[in-house]
Amino acid sequence: MKHTLILFFIALSTSSLAQTAHLSGLVVDENKSPLPGATIRLQPGKLAMQSNRIGRFSFTDLAEETYTLIVSYVGYETQNISLTLPLKEHELSIVLKPALQQLDVAVIEGDRLALRKQEEALNIEVVGRSFIQRNLGGSLMKSMERLPGISTIGIGSGQSKPLIRGLGFNRVVVMDKGVKHEGQQWGADHGLEIDQFAADEVELIKGAASFAFGSDAIGGAINIKPAPTPGKNEVGGSVNIIGKSNNSLYGTSVNLFGRKEAWFFDARFxxxxxxxxxxxxxxxxxxxxxVNLDENYLRNTAGRETSLHLNTGYIHDRFRSTFYLSNIHSKSGFFANAHGLEPRRVDTDQHDRSNRDMLLPNQQVNHLKLINRSEYQFQGHRLAMELGYQRNYRQEFSQYVNHGYMPPVYPEALSIPADLERAFDKHVYSLNLRDELILGRHELTTGTNVEQQSNKIGGWGFLVPSFRQTTAGAFVYDKLRLSNLVLLHGAVRYDYGHISIDPYVDWFTSEVTTDRGPISERLPRANSLSRTFNSFVWSAGINYNRNRWMLKGNIGKSFRMPIAKELSANGVNYHYFSYERGDPELSPEQSYQADLSMTWKEKKWSVQLSPFYNYFPNYIYLNPTAEHDYYYGAGNQVFEYTQSKVVRFGGEIQLEYQLLKSLRAQLLGEYVHARQRSGQKLGYTLPFSPPPSALLNLSWSPELGERLQDSYFSLDYRITAAQNRIVPPEKKTPGYQVFHVQAGTTIHIYHQPVTFSLQVQNLLNTRYLEHTSFYRLIELPEAGRNIILSLKIPVTFKKTT
Amino acid sequence: MLLLLAGCGNDQEEIDEVYPEIILTAPDAFPVQCSALASGETFTFRALLQDNIELGSLSVDIHHNFDHHTHSTEPTDCDMEPVKTPENPFLLIRDFPIPAGQRAYEVSFDIAVPADVDPGDYHFMIRLTDKTGWQSIRGLSIKIN
Known part of the structure; x- marks a missing residue:
């Protein structure tokens, strides 16, 4: 069967031209262990590919002549092999030796990431540790914002959530160590519980990726990868120190790792x-x-965050298993003069006494995670499993202020603490199983994901009822190397989801008008509800990489299950003076998306254009109506969840020009246009639509002698257009221009590369508003000038035996 | 690029981006910021409502501000009484009908303040929507004597 398939595809791809030859090989380390992801380049012809998971690579249809094969891998010495085709051997075996001096890490790393993009049909961006270090923002997502197509919904200086091409919340999946991160994705007033110092590499998938990640990946996915496993007999660690001038931040991250033979550990604080x-x-x-600010300070926006990570695992031959335990705790204040959107009078003497205290209102979030990742390899198969438990516990504290029909004085008899406005307690169990099989030119992945959630609510405020949710999905994905130049991708996936919502009754009475006159009663807010969803999605893509050209295209269908809030909200959101009403009849959101990406690369310059087109037959959104509700809504405006047809299109552009050997100019641009094609908001855009934006960058990377390496001076000039396309209750946001500066270098002290990074964000202290900020509606400007200094001191010992 | 161009062609729908207005500048407008109401008496709520296309619905909420939490949207402050604990504060949440199809409407509604309510600082919140779903809010600081 295997041979028939191979024969079939050779027949398919071999043209009727002259004599052609085949070149295949295996890349291994000194211990004969295969090296997956090594870069293999063939000159002339500019062909390139990565070794697959079992270290193999193969080029076909090559002219019979002499070539140079260049094989590189981070941490190993690059090999240049001269050869003439046809070869006598059936397969080349290439042994890479560990590098003593790792001088070209950045080059090899860049090459690997570029190749990764060539072999993926979806539009992806991959950034590594050094990108995060250079662009360190208040949170991981803020650090990613520099990438075209990525923006954030931020609150305060330390927290933000990702928006991919204008879609966010439950429309973006965040994967952490192979497991879907489950927090309170639906809310705009808190961030993502991820420690950016623990992230080693971040992959951003722009576009519909449901086939790979299931429900919610309708807008894209963010895949956060942990640090790689330490090498044998390696012991080491690092200390990061960071300081920021704007919000007087100080922080540190300390890492320790070690490995003897099979066992290893990696800890971080x-x-x-x-x-x-x-x-x-x-x-x-x-x-x-x-509201007058005291010395420009936004009162009560201080915060702190503590994370602990402990990873340990076992690697032997074909088997590896790692346990990841982490706990992230954060406490942060909300701007005291407005909780949500309501203006508040505050005791300014009390608040302005200190800039570091957190008074009411504030929030605390704790995210505990335990993950096991295991894999076993045999006969071309790789079996992988991720098993995870997460608990996300978020509490929002605020003074009790009666609204609507709540009693004027908080009842002492109530068991809920008087300052606990809301609490969300989420327990999640996840299981992913996957088999990756290499069958000739096919890389076939089959897998299943199962997730079980339980969500409880607390506090005297009500927004979302308690609920339980089970989802399960199964998929098949095939990647076919049709020839040296063409890769084909195809995937299908089936999902099942069930949600079961608990009833909720007010703890206070409301005045209700009945036939017999007005009566006072406790209103039921949520009825028990049980819904089941089924979905079938697919995706098809192609890569064509030839000389200077890199082309990719993908079309696919994605879906998203409605969430508890969309189905069952039935309460007053006092922060927005709105009464939110869910619709228990909502159907799962569907999306059809076409993505294209074209790259042209010359020696000195390159250009990449990535347009997309996206159609939702039934986008779910919260529609503000003209009505006020006096029964459930206590006189507030009714916002109801509805579905409408939505068309979105846009794209990104990336231009690069190497002006001089050490001077590079870059232009990154992004544009998204969304329009509702039916329903009550026909012709309007979607909420949180990011305005068009461009980033001009000039980077100088001088050679400053032996001792200073990877030195850079970089200037970012961001021009963002006004956002005049809005939907109630948004406000138009004027355009802005800001400058950021980055500089850094690496000094070798006792053979250890110590990295210094300096950033000045908002160099000219410009006052501007961000359209997608949570605080936009109350006109809070973004942070002023911020000088960020960070230092990374790694210490690594490698025992040689 | 073709996709981009194709998508730009049909942006024809007219959309409403104008908030409705609550106008309290007429000489007989009542209450206004810092007005006082008398308990046990009826007053007439008078305001002018306007919208560029069509008015939606009007909601009034009178609640105590004994804790100085403030929803005032007005640039001027009023003299406040000391913070106190409410016993029987006045609470009124109700709508006032606006006839359909109006672009301007003069509100004139009688509201009775019961005699036994706590005197002190109150908020008079007016919420007005238009047909599109834009909402304007005026939060007035008033007193009940």
């Missing part, structure tokens, strides 16, 4: 503590209510 952040204004307007 991170702590960051920051004060209120400053903006270039001394007065803000919450609605029309003027």
């Amino acid at each position: 991170t702590h960051q503590d920051y004060g209120d952040y400053r903006t270039p204004t001394d007065r803000v307007y919450v609605y029309d209510y003027a």
Whole structure:
């Protein structure tokens, strides 16, 4: 069967031209272990590919002549092999030796990431540790914002959530160590519980990726990978120190790792503590209510975050298994003069006494995660499993202020603490199973994902009911190397989902008008509800890489199950003066998306264009109506979840020009257009639509002698257009221009590369508003000038036997 | 690029981006910021409502501000009484009908303040929507004597 398949595809791809030859090989280390992901380049012809999971590579249809084969891999010496085709041997065996001096890490790493993009039909961006170090923002997502097509919904200086081409919340999946990260994705007023110092590599998938990640990946996915396993007999660690001027942040991250033969461990502790952040204004307007700021500080926006990670695992031959235990705890304040959107009078003496304290209102989030990742390889198969448990516990504290029909004085008899406004307690169990099989030119992946969630609520406020949810999916994905130039991708996936929502009744009575006159009663907010969803999605893609050209295309269908809030919200969101009403009848959201990416690479310059087109027959969104509700809504405006047809299109452009050997100019641009094609908001855009934006960069990477390496001076100039396309209750946001500066170098001290990074964000202390900020509606400007200094001191010992 | 161009062609729908207005500048507008109401008496709520296309619905919420939490949207402050604990604060949440199809409407509704409610600082919140779903809010600080 195997041979028939190979024969079939050779027949398919061999053209009727002259004599052609085949070149295949295996890349291994000194211990004969295969090296997956090594870069193999063939000159002339500019052909390139990566060794597959079992270290193999193969080029076909090559002219019979002399070539140079260049094989590189991070941490190993690059090999150049001269050969003339046809070869006598059936297969080349290439043994890479560990490098003593790792001088070209950045080059090899860049090459690997570029190749990774060539072999993926979806539009992806991959960034490594050094990118995060250079662009360190208040949170991992803020650090990623520099990439075209990525923006964030931020709150304060330390927290933000990702938006991929304008889609966010439950429309973006975040994968952490192979398991879907489950927090309270639906909310705009808190961030992602991820420690950016623990992230080693981040992959951003722009576009519909449901076939790979299941429900919710309708807008894209962010795949966060942990640090690689330490080498044999390696012991080491690192210390990161960071300081920021704007919010007086100080922080550290300490890492220790070690491995003898098969067993290894990797531990990390991170702590960051920051004060209120400053903006270039001394007065803000919450609605029309003027709020004077004390020395430009946004009062009560301080916070702190502590993370602990402990990883341990076993690697032997064909088997490896790793346990990841992590706990992230954060506490942060909300801007005191407005909780949500309501203007508040505060005791300014009490608040302005210190810029580091967190008074009410504030929030605390704790995210505990335990993951086991195991894999076993045999006969071309790789069996992989991820088993995970997560608990996300979020509490929002605020003074009790009665609204609507709540009693004027908080009842003492109530068991809920008077300052606990809301609490969300989520327990999640996940299991992923996967088999990757190499069958000739096919790389076939089959797999299944199962997830079980239980969500409980607390506090005196009500927004989302308690619920339980089970999802299960199965998929098949085939990647076919049709020839040296063409890769084909095809995938199908089936998903099942069940959600079961608990009833909720108010703890206070409301006045209700009945036929017999007004009565007072406790209103039921959520009825028990049980829904089952089924979905079938697919995806097809192609890569064509030839000389200077890199082309890719993908079309696919994605889906998303409605969430508990969309189905069963039935309460007043006092922060928005709105009454939110779910629709238990909502159907699963579907999306059809076409993606294209074209790259042209010359020696000195390159250009990449990545347009997309996306159609939702039934996009779910919260529609503000003209009605006020007096029964459930306590006189507030009714916002109801509805579905409408939505068309979105846009894309990114990336231009690069090497002006001089050490001077590079870059232009990154992004554009998204969304339009509702049916329903009550026909013609309007979608909420949180990022405005068009471009980033111009000039980077100088001088050679400063032996002692200073990887030195850089970089200037970012961001121009963002006004966002005039809005939907109620949004406000138009004017355009802005800001400058950022980055500089850094690596000094070898006792053979250890110590990295210094400096950033000045918002160099000119410009006052500007971010359209997608949570605080946009109350007109809070973004942070003013911020000087960020960070230092990374690694220590590695390698025992040689 | 073709996709980009194709998508740009049909942006024809007219969309409403104008908030409705609650106008309290007429000489007989009542209440206004810092107005006082008398308990046990009826007052007339007078305001002018306007929208560029069509008015939606009007909601009024009178609640105590004894804790100085403030929803005032007005640029001027009023003299406040000391913070106190409510016993029987006045609470009124109700709508006032606006006839369909109106672009401007003069509100004139009678509201009775019961005699036994706590005197002190109150908020008079007016929420007005238009047909599109834009909402304007005016939060007035008032007193009940």
